[in-house]
Amino acid sequence: MKHIRSISEIGKPGVLAIIERAKQMAEINSRPIPKVPALRGKTVVSLFLEDSTRTRLSFETAAKRLSAETMNFSVSNSSVNKGESLRDTIETISDMGVDAFVVRHKSSGIPWQIEQWTDASIINAGDGAHQHPTQALVDCFTIAESLGTISFEGLTISIVGDIRHSRVARSNVEAFAMLGAKVILVAPNTLLPPDIDHWPVTVSTDIDDVIRETDILYMLRLQSERMDQGLIPNLSEYGNRFGLTEKRVAILPSASRIMHPGPMNRGVEMQVDPSLLSQSLIHRQVANGVSVRMAVLFTALTFNDDRENAIERLAKETAQ
Amino acid sequence: MSVAFRGGSIVTKDGVVSADLLVDDGKIAEIGAWFSADEVIDISGLVVFPGFVDLHAHLREPGREDTETIETGSRAGAKGGYTAVVAMPNTDPAQDNVPTIEFVRLQGQRAGLLEVVPSGCITVGRQGKALAPMAKLAKAGVHLFTDDGSGVQDPLLMRRAMEYSKQLNVVLGQHCEVSALTQGAVMHECGCSSDLGVPGWPSLAEELMVHRDIELARLTGARIHFLHLSTAGSVDLVRQAKRDGLPVTAEVTPHHLSLTAELLRGFDATFKVNPPLRTISDIDALKAGVLDGTIDAIATDHAPHSRRDKELPLDQAPPGMLGLETALGVTCAALDLDPLAIANVMSVAPARIAGIADRQGNLPRVGVAANLCFVDLNASWMVNPQTLASKSTNTPFVGRQLRCKVVHTMFNGNLVVRDGEALK
Numbered sequence: 001m002k003h004i005r006s007i008s009e010i011g012k013p014g015v016l017a018i019i020e021r022a023k024q025m026a027e028i029n030s031r032p033i034p035k036v037p038a039l040r041g042k043t044v045v046s047l048f049l050e051d052s053t054r055t056r057l058s059f060e061t062a063a064k065r066l067s068a069e070t071m072n073f074s075v076s077n078s079s080v081n082k083g084e085s086l087r088d089t090i091e092t093i094s095d096m097g098v099d100a101f102v103v104r105h106k107s108s109g110i111p112w113q114i115e116q117w118t119d120a121s122i123i124n125a126g127d128g129a130h131q132h133p134t135q136a137l138v139d140c141f142t143i144a145e146s147l148g149t150i151s152f153e154g155l156t157i158s159i160v161g162d163i164r165h166s167r168v169a170r171s172n173v174e175a176f177a178m179l180g181a182k183v184i185l186v187a188p189n190t191l192l193p194p195d196i197d198h199w200p201v202t203v204s205t206d207i208d209d210v211i212r213e214t215d216i217l218y219m220l221r222l223q224s225e226r227m228d229q230g231l232i233p234n235l236s237e238y239g240n241r242f243g244l245t246e247k248r249v250a251i252l253p254s255a256s257r258i259m260h261p262g263p264m265n266r267g268v269e270m271q272v273d274p275s276l277l278s279q280s281l282i283h284r285q286v287a288n289g290v291s292v293r294m295a296v297l298f299t300a301l302t303f304n305d306d307r308e309n310a311i312e313r314l315a316k317e318t319a320q
Numbered sequence: 321m322s323v324a325f326r327g328g329s330i331v332t333k334d335g336v337v338s339a340d341l342l343v344d345d346g347k348i349a350e351i352g353a354w355f356s357a358d359e360v361i362d363i364s365g366l367v368v369f370p371g372f373v374d375l376h377a378h379l380r381e382p383g384r385e386d387t388e389t390i391e392t393g394s395r396a397g398a399k400g401g402y403t404a405v406v407a408m409p410n411t412d413p414a415q416d417n418v419p420t421i422e423f424v425r426l427q428g429q430r431a432g433l434l435e436v437v438p439s440g441c442i443t444v445g446r447q448g449k450a451l452a453p454m455a456k457l458a459k460a461g462v463h464l465f466t467d468d469g470s471g472v473q474d475p476l477l478m479r480r481a482m483e484y485s486k487q488l489n490v491v492l493g494q495h496c497e498v499s500a501l502t503q504g505a506v507m508h509e510c511g512c513s514s515d516l517g518v519p520g521w522p523s524l525a526e527e528l529m530v531h532r533d534i535e536l537a538r539l540t541g542a543r544i545h546f547l548h549l550s551t552a553g554s555v556d557l558v559r560q561a562k563r564d565g566l567p568v569t570a571e572v573t574p575h576h577l578s579l580t581a582e583l584l585r586g587f588d589a590t591f592k593v594n595p596p597l598r599t600i601s602d603i604d605a606l607k608a609g610v611l612d613g614t615i616d617a618i619a620t621d622h623a624p625h626s627r628r629d630k631e632l633p634l635d636q637a638p639p640g641m642l643g644l645e646t647a648l649g650v651t652c653a654a655l656d657l658d659p660l661a662i663a664n665v666m667s668v669a670p671a672r673i674a675g676i677a678d679r680q681g682n683l684p685r686v687g688v689a690a691n692l693c694f695v696d697l698n699a700s701w702m703v704n705p706q707t708l709a710s711k712s713t714n715t716p717f718v719g720r721q722l723r724c725k726v727v728h729t730m731f732n733g734n735l736v737v738r739d740g741e742a743l744k
Contacts, residue, residue, distance in 0.1 A: 087631050107633030108506075108517045109587030128635070129517030170517060193514030194522075 002303045004296050005111040005124040006131040007174040015175055019141050019150060022295035024314060028065065029291055036317040039068035042099045042301050047073045048125070050106040054262060054286065055125050059102045062293035068301070071098070087117050094118040099301055103127070121300040129165045135261050136171035138292045140179060142284045143216060146257055152181035158210050160186040160242055161220030161269055164193045168261045169220060173201055184210050186242065190231040207242055211251055219244055219260045222269050235268050243271045257281050323735070324355040328363030328694065330684050331659045336367055343690040346733030351686055363694055366727055369663050371403025371691035373670040373681050375464070375571055376547060376619035377644060379405070379436070381427060382420065383412030388624035388711045390424065394433035395709040396622070396644040398736045401693035401726035404435040404671065404680045405644070409446065410469040416441035416452040418460045425461070433736050433744065437674055439464040442481050442492060448473050451481060458488045463675030466493035468547055471529050473499055478533065482542035491673060493545045494533050496554070497595065501525035506635050508581040508596040516584065518635060521596045523551040530554045534561040537568055545673055546570040548621050550595035552605030559614040569673050571619035572606050574650035575641060579716060589630045589637035590716050607655055610665060617670040620647045624712035642715040646703055648695065649722030659697065690733040699725035709742055
């Protein structure tokens with residue numbers, strides 16, 4: 001896989017391969033010195049044209065642990081602010097000789113647009129409300145780690161919140177369904193995208209209807225600007241209807257787990273302190289972020305190498 | 321200088337008949353057989369149509385001469401068989417004042433490739449706040465008024481515009497879009513927009529305004545023309561309005577007859593247009609509307625944009641696509657129309673709506689102005705963006721098989737396009 005831009009584009013084999021490789025990366029990360037020379041000589045550019053802290057740091061850490069060179073490009077210090085077009089930016093950086101762009105942008109579709117302007121690999125770190133494939137891979141890895149299997153057959157995952165504006169939800173719906181889970185979207189109609197009969201999901205507008213049958217409760221961040229757009233009356237009504245309250249935690253089946261892609265809106269969708277919840281996988285999501293993004297970078301940056309060689313080399317490095 | 325066209329046939333109200341044509345002094349001098357003339361042109365295999373009339377083109381001058389000028393847009397039109405093009409008023413400055421109207425017309429005359437017919441704004445600066453000086457503009461020759469690019473949102477102002485326009489005997493053209501329903505919209509609201517995570521432009525936003533303006537036409541008796549209709553529901557509304565005898569007309573673009581929203585899946589802003597590409601069932605309804613006369617005219621909504629602007633992120637790129645050079649080819653590939661029907665939707669009806677039927681849009685007959693195009697109805701061709709006359713290249717029809725091709729175009733008795741090449 002040269003590019004990792006959406007779950008549907010990499011397909012189930014891609015998802016499984018990256019999760020498998022992430023296990024090797026997790027092993028590297030458990031060492032006293034978590035660094036291997038796997039991507040020595042490769043250059044990775046993080047092109048974050050929308051604010052992000054955790055995804056950017058997670059990618060940078062991943063690149064460094066694989067010994068790739070990293071370049072940082074963010075909105076505030078970039079020539080994009082001086083009116084340079086995205087095409088000029090991409091072509092200029094490409095001319096310097098880079099192997100991969102890790103791209104975050106507020107507009108849907110950027111990873112597909114920039115493909116025409118560079119030969120480098122493109123890794124989507126979030127495009128508009130479209131896709132966030134590495135978050136979905138992290139979430140699948142985390143669930144698999146918790147379950148002890150990568151098959152999600154028989155599992156019910158409820159994704160609660162602002163599905164309409166969520167790239168995380170779009171990637172996760174595809175990934176969870178691909179691995180066999182039953183996916184339920186829970187949101188008021190105003191926060192659901194229109195015409196999604198073709199999505200592999202069922203839809204509910206009442207969290208209390210689905211919570212008892214939920215194995216994984218996946219909470220999404222609710223941004224306060226949704227109130228100004230008339231999509232919800234106010235944050236408190238939203239919190240009452242769709243937030244994770246102590247009462248809801250109490251009726252959640254005991255083996256169920258709680259996830260959140262962060263950053264959390266405490267007091268809105270999270271009315272309980274997740275650090276006090278034994279069911280929470282939220283810290284595992286963050287911790288696994290680095291391993292999975294190492295696997296993503298390795299996969300994209302070695303797509304061109306002799307495959308056997310690359311895997312062998314990684315195996316050797318893993319054994320060191 | 322006289323020119324005789326030999327060996328071709330001519331579109332008449334009774335169908336296509338074989339005949340030679342003599343043009344002299346800017347007019348059709350004779351129709352019959354074997355004329356001698358200063359120049360004789362063999363048009364074997366071609367059919368003579370009245371020059372096409374486009375109700376809807378953005379020629380970008382004044383304001384965005386980097387993307388099109390009146391000269392390059394005229395050349396594109398001439399190559400597409402057009403002898404008259406209505407220039408949309410969303411220029412900079414907008415066509416809400418007499419000097420700008422006169423400038424646009426004059427630039428058209430300087431280019432000399434076709435008749436540039438300036439439209440005027442309904443409201444000052446197309447801001448939707450106050451009426452433009454419509455009587456002054458009408459006196460300067462404006463017949464079609466529109467705020468195209470946006471619709472007149474305020475129903476009271478639209479009512480006043482209709483009441484006021486009625487006494488001037490002009491036509492209001494509405495871009496039907498209730499903008500509160502299309503905030504940030506990138507494409508048709510559908511499963512595809514949900515997959516892509518972009519705000520959608522629901523059909524309802526068009527249909528609400530079509531409905532409102534039909535009712536305002538019923539109330540005021542004013543003439544209204546609906547620009548670039550794109551939804552099945554709009555076709556139904558206009559069909560019923562016509563049954564009710566209301567003075568409404570409507571146009572559809574070639575792209576809305578042939579392309580769907582699914583093309584946006586590759587995030588290529590070439591396919592971003594306003595109103596947006598919709599669904600197969602909308603296309604079917606629009607085609608049926610053309611065939612049964614609900615929709616009067618094919619109009620291009622020719623909208624040149626620079627490569628730089630079209631390379632912006634999909635949500636920021638401006639909407640619009642080229643149309644003048646491909647309109648006939650796309651329309652004929654999409655719709656099975658007989659030659660008389662082609663002449664009607666491409667020329668006769670739009671000339672009438674634009675108020676220029678005295679000199680444009682007349683089926684060839686002795687005495688009418690020699691505004692003609694010569695079409696190979698059997699041609700099959702593909703567009704090459706590198707050879708377009710337009711200054712921009714944002715055509716969505718690359719790689720598509722088009723039918724029927726304009727070979728020559730004659731404007732006011734002068735051949736301006738010959739064998740597909742502009743002569744000036």
